[in-house]
Amino acid sequence: MEGIIGYGASIPRNRIKVEEIAKVWGADAPSYRKGLLVEEKSVPSPDQDTITMSVEATKCALKRAGINPREIGAVYVGSESHPYAVKPSGTVLAEAIGATPDVHTADFEFACKAGTEGMFVAYGLVKAGLIKYGLGVGADTSQGAPGDALEYTAAAGAAAYLFGREKIVAEVLETYSYTTDTPDFWRREYMYYPQHGGRFTGDPAYFKHITGAAKGIMSKAGMKPADFQYVIFHQPNGKFPLRVGEILGFAKKQIEPGWLVNKLGNTYSGSSPLGLTATLDISKPGDLILIVSYGSGAGSDGFVLKVTDRINEVRDLAPKTRDLLGKNINYLEYGTYAKFRHKIRKAE
Amino acid sequence: MREVAVIGVGMNKWGEHWEKPLRQIFTEAAILALDDAGVDKVDSMIVGCMSSGLFVGQEHLTSLLADYTGLAPVAAARVESACASGGLALRTGWTEVASGLSDVVLVGGVEKMTDVNGNEATYALGTAADQEYECYHGITFPGLYALIARAHMEKYGTTREQLAMVAVKNHANGSLNPLAQYPFKISVEAVLSSVMVADPLRILDCSPITDGAAALILAPVELARKLKKPIVKIIGSGMATDTIALSARKEITWIESTYLAAKKAYAMAGKTPQDINLVEVHDCFTIAEICVMEALGLVEKGKGGQAVEAGLTALQGKIPVNASGGLKAKGHPVGATGVAQAIEIAKQLREEAGPRQVKGARVGMTQNMGGSGGSSIVHIFEKG
Amino acid sequence: MPTPSRYWREIPQRYRLEAAKCKNCGFIAFPPRQICPRCHSRSFETIVLPEAGKVVTYTIIRVPPQPFSDQAPYAVGIVELDNGVRLTGQIVDCPFEDLKIGQRVKIEFRKIYQDGDAGVIYYGYKFVPE
Numbered sequence: 041m042e043g044i045i046g047y048g049a050s051i052p053r054n055r056i057k058v059e060e061i062a063k064v065w066g067a068d069a070p071s072y073r074k075g076l077l078v079e080e081k082s083v084p085s086p087d088q089d090t091i092t093m094s095v096e097a098t099k100c101a102l103k104r105a106g107i108n109p110r111e112i113g114a115v116y117v118g119s120e121s122h123p124y125a126v127k128p129s130g131t132v133l134a135e136a137i138g139a140t141p142d143v144h145t146a147d148f149e150f151a152c153k154a155g156t157e158g159m160f161v162a163y164g165l166v167k168a169g170l171i172k173y174g175l176g177v178g179a180d181t182s183q184g185a186p187g188d189a190l191e192y193t194a195a196a197g198a199a200a201y202l203f204g205r206e207k208i209v210a211e212v213l214e215t216y217s218y219t220t221d222t223p224d225f226w227r228r229e230y231m232y233y234p235q236h237g238g239r240f241t242g243d244p245a246y247f248k249h250i251t252g253a254a255k256g257i258m259s260k261a262g263m264k265p266a267d268f269q270y271v272i273f274h275q276p277n278g279k280f281p282l283r284v285g286e287i288l289g290f291a292k293k294q295i296e297p298g299w300l301v302n303k304l305g306n307t308y309s310g311s312s313p314l315g316l317t318a319t320l321d322i323s324k325p326g327d328l329i330l331i332v333s334y335g336s337g338a339g340s341d342g343f344v345l346k347v348t349d350r351i352n353e354v355r356d357l358a359p360k361t362r363d364l365l366g367k368n369i370n371y372l373e374y375g376t377y378a379k380f381r382h383k384i385r386k387a388e
Numbered sequence: 389m390r391e392v393a394v395i396g397v398g399m400n401k402w403g404e405h406w407e408k409p410l411r412q413i414f415t416e417a418a419i420l421a422l423d424d425a426g427v428d429k430v431d432s433m434i435v436g437c438m439s440s441g442l443f444v445g446q447e448h449l450t451s452l453l454a455d456y457t458g459l460a461p462v463a464a465a466r467v468e469s470a471c472a473s474g475g476l477a478l479r480t481g482w483t484e485v486a487s488g489l490s491d492v493v494l495v496g497g498v499e500k501m502t503d504v505n506g507n508e509a510t511y512a513l514g515t516a517a518d519q520e521y522e523c524y525h526g527i528t529f530p531g532l533y534a535l536i537a538r539a540h541m542e543k544y545g546t547t548r549e550q551l552a553m554v555a556v557k558n559h560a561n562g563s564l565n566p567l568a569q570y571p572f573k574i575s576v577e578a579v580l581s582s583v584m585v586a587d588p589l590r591i592l593d594c595s596p597i598t599d600g601a602a603a604l605i606l607a608p609v610e611l612a613r614k615l616k617k618p619i620v621k622i623i624g625s626g627m628a629t630d631t632i633a634l635s636a637r638k639e640i641t642w643i644e645s646t647y648l649a650a651k652k653a654y655a656m657a658g659k660t661p662q663d664i665n666l667v668e669v670h671d672c673f674t675i676a677e678i679c680v681m682e683a684l685g686l687v688e689k690g691k692g693g694q695a696v697e698a699g700l701t702a703l704q705g706k707i708p709v710n711a712s713g714g715l716k717a718k719g720h721p722v723g724a725t726g727v728a729q730a731i732e733i734a735k736q737l738r739e740e741a742g743p744r745q746v747k748g749a750r751v752g753m754t755q756n757m758g759g760s761g762g763s764s765i766v767h768i769f770e771k772g
Numbered sequence: 773m774p775t776p777s778r779y780w781r782e783i784p785q786r787y788r789l790e791a792a793k794c795k796n797c798g799f800i801a802f803p804p805r806q807i808c809p810r811c812h813s814r815s816f817e818t819i820v821l822p823e824a825g826k827v828v829t830y831t832i833i834r835v836p837p838q839p840f841s842d843q844a845p846y847a848v849g850i851v852e853l854d855n856g857v858r859l860t861g862q863i864v865d866c867p868f869e870d871l872k873i874g875q876r877v878k879i880e881f882r883k884i885y886q887d888g889d890a891g892v893i894y895y896g897y898k899f900v901p902e
Contacts, residue, residue: 507838534831
């Protein structure tokens with residue numbers, strides 16, 4: 041048996057409301073709220089980045105796992121906002137948690153599914169018996185171009201997962217990935233903001249791959265939607281995950297515990313992984329959970345998880361995701377937000 | 389050990405000297421001191437300068453300044469203890485004369501700070517703190533003293549107004565000093581409404597960036613008597629060090645290095661705080677003067693603020709502190725400050741301080757400090 | 773701003789709070805050092821500092837040194853960790869009016885500064901309200 045032995049979340053405490061962004065660009069806030077089903081999003085402080093949030097999320101995962109970090113055999117951070125283009129986020133994370141020097145690392149990139157791919161590989165190495173513990177992290181401080189629709193949702197957050205063969209909190213029953221080459225959303229090297237294909241990012245991209253992965257994994261596992269207590273989909277906005285859930289035959293109450301986007305925004309590689317942490321926080325032993333991520337370009341990773349008794353022992357060992365989401369938050373005006381997100385051109 | 393006297397002093401007006409390079413600023417002060425002493429040769433030259441390398445890219449001041457003062461091939465030393473470099477130069481010169489190694493020693497301090505911009509100056513001054521565990525985290529010099537100020541206010545009830553009164557008093561004194569960088573008065577309101585630098589310290593709580601030099605000539609007392617000069621003897625010298633980081637000190641609000649340096653100086657001089665008629669202290673920030681008064685034993689621990697408010701340390705008060713205007717009004721060319729403090733005491737003991745003259749001054753003290761209190765140097769002088 | 777090697781050398785302290793405890797008298801040195809300032813012993817063991825403590829004093833830097841010019845105003849304080857060791861560090865995620873002597877804080881891993889757009893990014897510890 042292999043599975044998740046520890047999980048952790050990190051969400052910055054700053055928020056900006058949709059109204060505040062709309063005000064600056066002369067957009068109709070209520071229609072953005074209604075259309076996206078998003079009220080506000082998280083904003084990283086200037087001293088937070090993919091690496092710092094990965095460290096904090098991993099420290100929470102370590103608290104729950106209760107292992108010696110020196111025994112972690114692989115550290116994978118998946119993000120589309122790694123602080124360096126060359127020099128891995130993984131080495132800083134591995135050093136900060138004390139996993140070095142005998143550890144594998146390299147960074148993962150696949151738009152919003154870089155985190156779940158890193159989780160899959162960490163889990164796979166554990167399952168293959170090559171390492172004792174593996175760490176997969178999904179983290180992002182994504183940028184939305186000013187005035188663009190994505191600016192209302194591009195947010196920041198991180199979720200970390202430790203995998204192992206003992207003291208399992210959630211067993212991995214099945215994995216599956218559905219991938220095609222689909223140019224729905226991309227960013228060229230040296231460009232600051234990404235570009236996207238507008239409505240092309242819907243049916244041929246998000247919906248096709250999530251339904252493809254969900255159907256594929258359920259078929260592999262011999263399961264149907266009603267078998268699951270909870271399901272988490274990638275959350276680029278509030279509507280898409282609810283709609284794809286409906287298309288696949290899931291009920292809203294299965295989606296709700298992991299549906300964070302209305303208050304969090306889209307944390308890109310952190311999105312479905314954070315939704316999973318929030319779901320684990322309220323899950324019970326025996327619950328079956330399905331998580332299906334989505335990364336533009338495009339692909340979806342699926343995991344079928346079964347929660348064990350150990351969830352009751354570990355859930356309170358680190359902050360709960362909904363507490364990080366709702367407590368001690370600080371609302372920003374657009375000017376401060378723009379300054380924090382380096383959108384203001386300064387002197388060289 | 390021989391008794392040592394100050395036989396000549398020299399100091400130019402401090403300020404922003406755009407036309408003058410470091411070597412000229414120093415030489416001008418040296419000339420004034422040599423002329424005042426009536427000598428044209430010395431046995432040794434000691435220079436105090438904190439950071440000529442960072443400010444003007446120049447090290448090797450022993451050679452440069454011996455050369456430009458026309459004193460080469462004189463033996464020379466450049467000493468550094470951050471903002472206490474001048475005091476350390478005085479102590480080093482004193483040991484040479486006291487030990488008999490040298491008869492006549494030129495002690496000078498200099499700093500040329502205005503060739504770099506504000507951020508670079510802040511960085512250079514920050515090298516007096518712990519680079520890796522204080523400066524790395526974004527603390528500045530005003531920041532370190534602000535940490536002390538807040539703790540002092542919390543622990544002893546020292547008020548913002550009392551801090552401001554230190555600056556007001558020093559400017560009142562400085563307005564009587566033609567060599568001061570800012571020879572004008574200021575009010576408590578002006579201090580309290582000046583721009584905040586590091587809460588609770590405002591710009592008028594802080595000593596300025598200055599170009600300047602100060603020099604004096606030391607000689608054995610017998611030589612001073614022969615030259616028929618008013619005798620100003622150095623009767624006590626003490627130096628002590630402490631942790632570089634403020635966080636590692638035993639007590640944040642107490643400057644232990646000043647206390648220990650003063651203890652040694654008092655013992656050597658055979659004096660107590662009650663014997664001191666006036667003091668020049670290192671008011672790099674207003675709170676520093678308050679803490680130093682306490683560490684020198686001039687007031688009870690914690691009562692520095694109240695003492696300033698009560699006028700104890702005013703020019704006409706019981707124990708005038710910083711009759712020269714202090715670092716605040718006189719300026720703070722870092723390496724020169726410690727020497728300038730001694731010059732003020734010498735002038736006062738010689739009764740040459742004009743409108744700043746403290747009546748009946750017989751015993752004076754200087755306290756020079758590096759960083760946030762990592763080093764302190766105290767000297768005691770007596771009219772003799 | 774440190775150079776890459778100066779930064780890298782202090783990583784065990786900056787990332788993991790590794791300190792040295794004097795085997796003779798128990799004095800804790802952070803960063804580690806060769807000679808105990810209390811008993812002059814030269815024998816230490818590696819320990820890790822606790823990640824929580826209380827604010828001893830604080831200030832708000834409004835005129836920053838150059839590497840921090842974008843960050844001002846920011847709060848810096850001296851924090852006494854639960855084992856008595858005091859550290860200097862920024863206090864973040866706390867409105868200035870809520871800063872208090874005695875306030876409980878804990879350590880978080882944050883960016884300290886970066887050397888422009890092309891240089892190294894420097895990480896380390898900061899304090900957040902507990």
